[in-house]
Amino acid sequence: MTLRSLCTAGGMLLLPAVMFAQLSTTVSSTAPASAPPRKPVPVTVELQQGHRISEVQILYRPFGSSNWRKAEMDLRGNTARFTVTREYALAPFFEYYLILTDAAGKMTSYPPATGDDPIKAPPAQPLRVSIGDEDRDQVLFLSPEPDAVLDPEDVLISISLLRADSAVVRRATQIKLDDINITTGSVFSEDLIVYAPDNQGMTLSPGVHTVKVGLFNRKGQLYGTAELSFTVRGQGRDMLATPTPVRGFDYKVDVNVESRHEQIRTEGTWYNRAGATFRGKTGIWGFTSNLFLTSDERSDRQPQHRFFAGVETPWVQVGYGDHYPVLPELILSGKRVRGLSGSAHYGIVGIDMTLGQITRSVEGKLTRTFSADSFSVEFHRDSTGAYGLVSPGTYGRFNYGTYARDLFAIRPSVGDRETWEVGFSWLSSGDDKNSIHYGIAPRENIVIGTDFMARMDNSRIEITGQAAASAYNMDISKGSFTDADIDRIYASGAEGIKKVRDILGPYITVNDNFRPLNVDKLPTVAYELGLGLNYFDNYLKFTYLYHGNDYTSFGQSFLQTDIKGFSIVDRARLIDNQxxxxxxxxxxxxxxxxxxxxxxxxxxxxxxxxxxxxxxxxxxxxxxxxxxxxxxxxxxxxxxxxxxxxxxxxxxxxxxxxxxxxxxxxxxxxxxxxxxxxxxxxxxxxxxxxxxxxxxxxxxxxxxxxxxxxxxxxxxxxxxxxxxxxxxxxxxxxxxxxxxxMKNLLTVAATVAPAFGDYHRIAFESGLEWAARKDMQLLFQVSFFKNSDVPNESVVSLRYRYTI
Amino acid sequence: MNRHLVTVLCLLISLSIAAPVIAAPPGSPVALLSKVILDVLKKESGKNWEKATRGQTLASGDMVRTGDGALAIIKFKDNSLVRLRERSVMTITGTQTGNNLSKSVEIQTGVVGFNVARQRSGEEFRFTSPTSVASIRGTAGVFNSSTQSDTLTVTEGLVQLFNRVSSRTVDVGAGFTGISGKNGSIVSRATTEQERQAALNALRDDARRRLDIELRDPQGKTNRLKIEFND
Known part of the structure; x- marks a missing residue:
């Protein structure tokens, strides 16, 4: 990463896009506000009081849909991330909101919702990510590449107007280099415009230079603009932008350390966090790993540390640690898995798999002790708790804990992944009954599914589909039915149930908590079909979905079930793409x-x-x-x-x-x-x-x-x-x-934001960013919130970043 | 609600604008030479070979040839990039329809690295040789044409390779090499380390340069120092 991009990243840290638009004591900023079309969109949320939040879910939907998709964000300290897949990055925007769950299980939404249940009553004004149009680039810069680092004699400015509208007068195009008009020295060849500085006797000084292009219509009105920056190698700080020399073992290491103190209401909390990422490559071998350690890690909550280490070749990727596998969305998506991940692709044949734990065991907590004589009274008073012997003669009441839940998923596929692909998926998941002493209703789940994709006529026609059928058991604590159980419970059809038990028994516990109970209305089936057509400047997408009311996948616990129907969306480009x-x-x-x-x-x-x-x-x-x-x-x-x-x-x-x-x-x-x-x-x-x-x-x-x-x-x-x-x-x-x-080596930032009306607060923020060396950066940030109804609050943070 | 449905249907029906179709006039530039190292020649249709320079435009039918240790980087108008390595000859053609550009590179001999932007609907990028046709759509790799066979190594994306003799086709994905023979044979197999390294070298922008320095000691005796270096 160059210093420039480091500074940019640092600047973003120092100046978070404070979303006072929707006041929140937990969410300090969200990003991005806009994104390019049909590309994955990384959504980042910065939090305060990160230790209080045990889970952040993102609910998102594309334009034209009322159906929210849910996923768990990757929460690391004060930052939660999730990448919205490219299918949702469609113009003009997609919407999303967040559900934050604290350690006690209380859910709040951001932006705030009006009801008690933010899933049933989403916020009236969710957040929005604007998606641009793919045909907006009227000016193509052929050279230099954006942010390229060049020697002065290698600079050649070449521009293509291939994509410009017919209303643009090519010959009227104006070009400026560092705000100097160089149009007259440029060579116009219809759609191509070329300017070579050394041919014009111009020597570019070391540093960053900017090319600006203005397009004009027949009336001489400005029709559009484009801009590109590049760097000419030189002395001093400009040398910081010099690309890393090629090494036999090429690698990149990024280390990030933060110490932070938050004073929220009357509670003061210190956080100490450290993260490191490593990527290396030699020959066909690639290595990747990351590690995140935080003082928030506690045994009575789900893991807060994160780690991953993997190795990859062009055909095989294998890794172990925390990862977010994506199989067909109905089966596995948006779930953190700690364990083994692997994929292999050879020609048109491929396979993806994941094996690991999605929930760590958390033992139930002892909330009260009492003598054995009082057991009957205590149990009748509160039958929802778990009770056990603490010491001879003393019983205790426990809160139910959380079972460790394992997951295995595999998807063999065939296809070139560009124009066609067919996949078959299998998922099995279940709670480990022996992982805790005090728990209730351990569960199991299996899902089988298929998916396909076909693109024709240069991708103008796209057909997609996925289908899955699930079975699950709401309580496996009693184990599978015995023959005697079945004979006793079912007066008729006992033989059929025994047959089902024998077939499914190796994969899932079959007892009276098993679902589906019947298959008449496909309650545990889900499927989606899509058709996209891109003709005559129209992009038309038709989708049909069916999610049965009992469809369950532990790899996709965020899917809205009990819903069926269709949607149709058309996007038309009119009036010369204006x-x-x-x-x-x-x-x-x-x-x-x-x-x-x-x-x-x-x-x-x-x-x-x-x-x-x-x-x-x-x-x-x-x-x-x-x-x-x-x-x-x-x-x-x-x-x-x-x-x-x-x-x-x-x-x-x-x-x-x-x-x-x-x-x-x-x-x-x-x-x-x-x-x-x-x-x-x-x-x-x-x-x-x-x-x-x-x-x-x-x-x-x-x-x-x-x-x-x-x-x-x-x-x-x-x-x-x-x-x-x-x-x-x-x-x-x-x-x-x-x-x-000092040429941006030291940057100072400050923000003041008063809120008035029915809500009174003044927020002050200031930050200092010092690029000590090209590979080292220090960031210091102070935030102070002057509240009217509650005690004042503050956040002080010191971050150190080192990049090799 | 039916009223809304009728409104929507009316709007959908009303949205159909035909895309303009504009054919590029003959001789129009379709690409330019964005980088030239050492001996690179250019030939316009019906003319003789002449020295090529950086920034020159190339029209449909123009040929480019590189000498020993030379390199030419050609950028098409849609930002697709072709690196012509040393001792190679190729002809470029392009057909413009409205804002779309379909491109073809015919390789007489030699090695060509490519980095092709994802093609829009209605666009295509093809490499052709007397033996083979490779259809590219948003990918990177190297095409090597020799008298006996064509070798296509793909480092990113997917390429469809067609043998003109046998009319057979194979898909060549990332990490694979397709070999199309003059005898009609065509196969796709995993790329060897040697091929992969050669492909990576072909995709680099540099070329070997040689510096000759004449050194003379106080006694007037001379020695030559030869340094080869990457750009």
Whole structure:
């Protein structure tokens, strides 16, 4: 990693994108705000009080879908990460929110949800990652490569306008090198433009240089811009950007150490954390490993340390440690597995597997002791606990612990993975009954599935599908049925049950807690089918899904079950790729096994339009979403308590505008409203209005400032008083500045953010970043929160980073 | 809700804009020489070979030839990259349709490294020789054409290799080498370490350079110092 990127990373650490937009005492920042299309999107969440959080889940959905996908984020200290797969990175955006679970199992969401259960009642305004359009690059830089490091005599600036719209006048294109117009010295050959500095008698000085390209239409209006930076080798600090010399054993080591103190409310906590990553390569062999150690690690919670070590060749990858395997999404996705991971691909044949533990055993806690004489009284008073002999004559009450849960999954596949592929998956998982003394209902699960993918006509047609069937047992503590058990319990069909037990017995415990109980309505089956068509500047995607109400995979415990239906989304590029119109319709329904009193139908319509100006105008996205849920029961009849009848209307507008006025400015404006009308007896109406205005300025000097103002108006149900509401209205101002001294070797940053209205708080943040050497960096950060209703809070952090 | 459905269907039906089709005029540049080391020659159709220089554009039908120790890096307009190694000859062709560019590199002889950007719908990138055709879509590797056979080593992605004699096709994935023979044979097998190293060398931008220095001592006796180095 170059110093430049290190500084950038460091800058991000010093200046987290403080999300005062949704005030939270736990989440300090989230990223990214935007991402390129059809590429995995790494979502990063920075937390405060990381030791209090035992799990962070991310719930995300693409545009046009009301169905949230859930996954566990990789939580390491104060940072949680998850990579959203490329299938969800579709324009104009995907939405997500977070569920944070503390050690006591209490769940809170970010942004805050209005109900008690953030899964059933998601936040009215979830977070949004804007996805750009894949055809936006009108200017292709053929040379130099972005961020390339070159000798002065090797600099050749060449630009292709192959992708530029027909409205662009090629010959009118203007090129600037370090803000000097070099258009007249450039050679235009239709779509190609070439400029060789040494041919023009120009010698580039060592350091960073910037090429800017302006496109113009026939009216002479600015139609689009593009920019690229590269570095010319030189003396002093510029040498820091020199690429690492080629070594026989090429490797990269990154060490990160942090000591941090958080004073939250009245509790002060020290954290000491260290992480290291290593990647090495020699010949066909590649090595990768990472280690994360934290003072948060405790035996009474799930592992907080992380480690992994692996070796890979072009055909085989094997590793051991914490990893997040991805098989077909219905079967295994978003789960941390500690154990062995492996994959092998040879030609069109491949195999992927994982074997390890997804839950560590945590013994139940002794909460109370009492004499043996009191056992009967205590048990009748609280029959939900576990009881055991602590010492002769003394019993104890324990909280139930957590069993160790192992998982094995394998997926052989055949296909070239580019145009076609067929896979078959097997997953088995179960609790180790002997891993703890005080536990309840150990479980087992098996899943079998298949998946396929086919792309035709240069990927203009894409067909995908996956299907899985599961079986699980909710309590294996009693073991499998004996013949006598079956004869005793089942008056008829005993022989059939014995046959099923004999077939499945080697893989899963078969007793009266086994599911499925029947296969008439496929309750433990799930499947999804997709068809994508990319013709005539339209991308149309049709999806059908069915998730049975009893479908269970321990490798994918986040899947929404008991749902079926279809969705259709079309994205059209209009008016010379300046307007992008996305329309989606989704119809889902639950009650797949007819076990509920009514079937809820979810009808959702989403429409969004984006205008991306080729001239000097702001980019604007406007959208409307209508969610309608109804289970057909009368809201006034005898089934009124079960009746569901609500609708939500969301309107939003996002705009950004880049302009020059003494410096480079980026202005943003976000407006959104959400209104939920609940016609049922619960009358759970929610209204929300959000307005945010921001301005980020990049000066010629190494100074960057940003200002934002946000306002939130909420009308929420009053807890315990049906039909009554309360308001929560507040505003936040944020001012941030960052300045680099000594050619950015030393950077200082400061933020002040007062919140006012129904919520009072002033946040101060300051940071210092010192690039001591090209491979060494120190970061010091102080945050102070002046609260009105609770004690003031503070965070002090010192980080050291070393890269080889 | 039916009203919403009708609205959506109306919008879907109304969204169909045909993509413009613009054919590139003959002689249009389709690529340029972004780097030239040592002896590199260029030949336009119907003209003689001439010395090539960095920054020169290449039109459909142009040929490029490299001498001993030479290297030419050719960038197509869609940012696909081809490295022509020493003692190699090739012809490039390109067909532009609207904003799409379909490219073909015909290798007369020699070794070519490639790093091809993922192709858009309607685009393709092909390597051809008298023996074989390799269809590339977003990948990297090396194509070596000789009088007896063509050898294709893929380091990233997937390439479809077609033998013109037998009309047989094999898929060559990362870590594999496809060999297409003049006798119609075609196979794909795991890349050997030697081939892999050769492929990595072919994908590097450097070339061996030689520096000759004449040294003279106080007595006037001269010696020559020869240094070979990478760029």
């Amino acid at each position: 307007v992008f119109l996305t329309v989606g319709y989704e119809r889902l329904e639950d009650n797949t096994s007819a076990t509920k009193v009514g079937t809820t139908v979810f009808n959702n319509v989403n429409v969004a339009a984006t205008y991306m100006s080729r001239s000097d105008l702001p980019t604007v996205t406007v959208g409307v979403s209508v969610y309608d849920n109804d289970n057909g029961l009368s809201v006034n009849g005898r089934d009124s308590l079960s009746a569901i009848s609500d609708g939500t209307l969301r309107l939003y507008m996002q705009s950004s505008y880049e302009f020059m006025a003494g410096a480079r400015h980026t202005a943003t404006l976000n407006l959104s409203t959400s209104s939920r009308d609940d016609k049922s007896v619960r009358a759970y109406d929610v209204q929300n209005v959000t307005a945010e205005l921001g301005l980020t300025t990049l000066y010629q000097a190494p100074l960057r400032t940003s200002f934002s103002a946000a306002m939130f108006l909420n009308t929420l149900p009053l807890s315990g008083f049906r039909g009554q509401t309360q308001t929560l209205n507040y505003g936040v101002l944020t001012l941030t500045a960052r300045y680099g001294f």
